[in-house]
Amino acid sequence: MSKTIAVIRGDGIGPEIMDATLRVIDELNTGLSYDFVDAGMAAQERCGELLPQATMDSIARHHVALKGPLTTPIGGGFSSLNVELRKRFDLYANVRPAITIPGTKARYEGIDLITVRENTEGAYGSEGQTLSEDGDTAHSQIKVTRRGSERIVRYAFELARRQGRKKVTVVHKANIMKTTSGLFLKVAREVAADFPEIQCNEMIVDNTCMQLVMNPQQFDIIVTTNLFGDIISDLCAGLVGGLGLAPGANIGTQAAIFEAVHGSAPDIAGKGIANPCALLLAACQMLGHLGMEDKAQRVRAAIRDVVARKDRVTPDLGGSGNTASFADALIDSLRAN
């Protein structure tokens, strides 16, 4: 298969983990070529813009981007470059797998769940946020639409069907937030009826948090609105060992951007010790999206293999290796298996 993707190396540790990730991916004969474009501080330095048109054009042309973390400078005109990318490409589904890898600081074994978070509406809209003149009363509004709810829930069920997963848990607070969460739940029930082979569970968000901590293995796919999904997906990242292992995809109808959940880690940038796994796992999501799930599975197996043996992994996973030795070990494992 011949396909070009946009690649944004990113800021801070971004170039280090991107180079390691692409070295591993290049072992797989994916047929992928890369169109390297800039965003964030790297772009600001090179061409005076945080999100150059050439970068937007590349993502629009290739429909798929692999992206390193971006530093959003304070006062740069954007509240967040990531939010801006989500808006411009209407990336409505934030898909965050949380899978335990034995040998890490994960609190449980056998977690294999995916949070599907609505990414464009809910409580995170900028409209309707007001503060009274005396500064004592604040208002914000929550927007939930049938269209927004339907497309995210449908995405979650289709993902379950594609991956042979058995259960989707719809997380809500419809008992209290009767209109907004109520509409989301109502639409979710309608969509679930189209997927009779997949079990649909409903769970209130506060109980979900407790259940995740007590018995996370019961979950398969979770689908929920923006604010709940933001919180729950970080909780899940914590359950499986933290930021160095948490990937995420932002998916729309016209484009999809795959990235690590963590940021540019300025405290360790340039030291060559950043863990490349989160970005590599995001690249695995990308391979699945491009119809190469078999290759994604090979990389995940290599990660499990190398992490279990520990010696060549990065310090955050308890190893004495660095980014380059981690990538080398992954490549050795791919060649051996």
Ligand code: NAI
């Ligand atoms: P951060 O995620 O960059 O770092 C938090 C802590 O985790 C640091 O101690 C860091 O060293 C460690 N860490 C993160 N990734 C690691 C890795 N791969 N291997 C080993 N250790 C790792 O969060 P922080 O410090 O709040 O943000 C730094 C910058 O990143 C900010 O400018 C922020 O805006 C940006 N950011 C960008 C994101 C993106 O582009 N998706 C997401 C989050 C933050």
Ligand code: MG
């Ligand atoms: Mg978040």
